Amino acid sequence: MLNVVFICGSLEAGHDGVGDYTRKLACRIIKAGHKAAMIALNDRFLSETYEGLQHEDDVNIATLRIPAKVADIERYRDVKEWIAKKEANWISLQFVPYSFHIKGLPYAFFKNLSFLKSGGLKLHVLFHELWLDKPERFSQRVVATLQKLIISMGIRSIKPESIDVTISYNQQRLKSITIKANVLGLFGNITKADHLLNSEPIVPAEHKFKILYFGGPPRHTYFDQVINGLIKFCKQHANEVEIEVVSGNSKDKDIFVKALIDKLSPFGTIINDHGFLASESLSILLSACSVGIVRSEPYFIGKSGSAIAMLEHGLAVWLPKWDGNDTIDYGFRSDLIYADLEKAAQHKSKPAYKSLLPEVSQQFISTLTNNY
Numbered sequence: 001m002l003n004v005v006f007i008c009g010s011l012e013a014g015h016d017g018v019g020d021y022t023r024k025l026a027c028r029i030i031k032a033g034h035k036a037a038m039i040a041l042n043d044r045f046l047s048e049t050y051e052g053l054q055h056e057d058d059v060n061i062a063t064l065r066i067p068a069k070v071a072d073i074e075r076y077r078d079v080k081e082w083i084a085k086k087e088a089n090w091i092s093l094q095f096v097p098y099s100f101h102i103k104g105l106p107y108a109f110f111k112n113l114s115f116l117k118s119g120g121l122k123l124h125v126l127f128h129e130l131w132l133d134k135p136e137r138f139s140q141r142v143v144a145t146l147q148k149l150i151i152s153m154g155i156r157s158i159k160p161e162s163i164d165v166t167i168s169y170n171q172q173r174l175k176s177i178t179i180k181a182n183v184l185g186l187f188g189n190i191t192k193a194d195h196l197l198n199s200e201p202i203v204p205a206e207h208k209f210k211i212l213y214f215g216g217p218p219r220h221t222y223f224d225q226v227i228n229g230l231i232k233f234c235k236q237h238a239n240e241v242e243i244e245v246v247s248g249n250s251k252d253k254d255i256f257v258k259a260l261i262d263k264l265s266p267f268g269t270i271i272n273d274h275g276f277l278a279s280e281s282l283s284i285l286l287s288a289c290s291v292g293i294v295r296s297e298p299y300f301i302g303k304s305g306s307a308i309a310m311l312e313h314g315l316a317v318w319l320p321k322w323d324g325n326d327t328i329d330y331g332f333r334s335d336l337i338y339a340d341l342e343k344a345a346q347h348k349s350k351p352a353y354k355s356l357l358p359e360v361s362q363q364f365i366s367t368l369t370n371n372y
Contacts, residue, residue: 002034002368004124005088007079007113009099011038011054011065012045014278017305018094018128020189027056028361037062037086039079042100044068049078057191062086068102076112083121090368091116092124093160097131097147104132105146110154123160124368126184127151128303130170152177161371167302168329184363185302185332187356188309193283208240209233209345212289212315214282215306217247217256225320226293231263233341239268244285248276286313287353291344294337298322301337302330311336312355316347332356 006026010016013023019040026036038054043065050065064082066075083091093113100106116123131147132140151174155163164184165171174181211230218226234241243260247253253273260271277285286292292310294301294317301307301319310317311333322328324339333351338344 002029002036002090002365002372003086003088004029004034004036004090004092004368005083005086006036006038006092006094007041008038008094009041009096010043010045011040011063012043013054014276015045016099017189018096018099021128021186021305022094023054023056023061024187024189024191024357025361025364026061027059028357029365030059030061031057032361032365034365035086035088037088038064039082040065041075041079042066042068051082072108072112076115079113080115083116084119088121089372090122090124092126092368095125095127096129097150098129104143105150107150109150110157114158117158122162122368122371123158124162124164124371125155125158125160126164126166127170127174127181128166130165130173133173133297133300148177152179155179162367164367167300169299170303182367184367185356185360186305186308187360188312189305190279190283190286190309190313191355191357192287192313192353193280209237209291210242210244210289211345212244212246212285212292212310214246214286214292214310215295217250217252218295219252222295222321223256223259227259227263229318229320229341230260230269231267233345234264234267234269236342237267237345241267242270242272244272244274244289246274246277246282246285282309283313286310286315289315290347290350291315291341292317294319296321298326298328301328308332308356313353314351316344316350318344 006022008018008022011019022038026038029036038061046065046067052063053060054063097104100109132144135141135144163181165181166186168183171181171183245257257273292315294307296304298319316336318338318341322339328337
């Protein structure tokens with residue numbers, strides 16, 4: 001039997017994508033007859049250490065959440081003691097550089113976890129993110145170099161039994177520093193609302209085109225790509241478009257929404273700013289939309305939780321950052337992925353909801369079982 005303790009940055013439900021991924025994966029492991037528990041090592045959403053339970057799909061998961069402000073000596077002492085109490089045989093590190101250090105440079109992270117190699121524990125690392133990709137400014141290049149060094153030296157120090165990444169692009173990046181990894185895909189964190197599970201896909205009624213923007217607001221060049229693409233589309237489809245924005249409150253979000261209203265209202269476009277939505281409400285909205293806007297680079301779509309949630313819910317998706325020429329190395333519902341908004345909006349059918357969670361969780365269990 002597997003007895004896995006997951007370590008991630010934060011476990012604030014609905015506010016940390018990797019934390020939500022971890023919780024859902026732990027739940028599936030427990031439902032498969034194994035044991036699982038979770039540690040949030042650097043939780044920025046609470047001020048006092050929490051030890052108790054978190055809940056996912058009627059499953060209780062033992063949880064330890066350690067605030068970011070706690071001193072490292074205390075932090076890793078508590079982690080060591082808690083893992084020992086759980087009698088784990090596997091540790092799964094869910095790695096994102098910025099989850100464990102505010103500037104993305106967790107210098108001592110792997111060193112502080114060196115105790116995990118004692119006592120017969122086996123280590124699994126899933127890299128959700130690596131070093132900065134294609135840094136432009138000098139400061140970014142410095143950060144990327146340091147992040148690469150931290151990862152390279154860290155993996156060589158803890159020598160994990162199993163290493164995964166979420167996309168083949170990152171598999172090749174690790175290969176460039178002689179680290180071998182397999183690909184364990186992501187699943188969407190937005191499970192379809194229970195009362196919609198057996199229903200037919202919803203076709204937008206009031207407006208012919210219902211377009212969803214979900215996630216952090218666009219900035220810089222991407223801001224212009226999104227706005228200009230929407231202007232062109234809404235001009236061609238006057239009084240037929242409704243845009244749903246789901247993004248937490250921020251100055252950048254307010255700027256984005258104002259630009260949408262200013263630029264698109266003349267074409268009769270309706271803009272709805274939903275702010276942050278809980279999972280069930282977001283699933284209902286996903287089910288009601290016909291097109292989603294993807295924020296990631298085309299080669300990163302497989303590690304975009306929001307993009308995968310859209311595809312799982314059957315939305316055609318528009319990638320403003322994709323020119324349509326480069327091949328997208330992502331197999332799930334690739335027929336729904338478009339470089340052109342007009343073509344995405346004209347996609348003929350909306351497939352039923354399909355979660356990737358069962359497939360990914362079974363692959364995870366098989367990987368650890370085969371290495372045990």
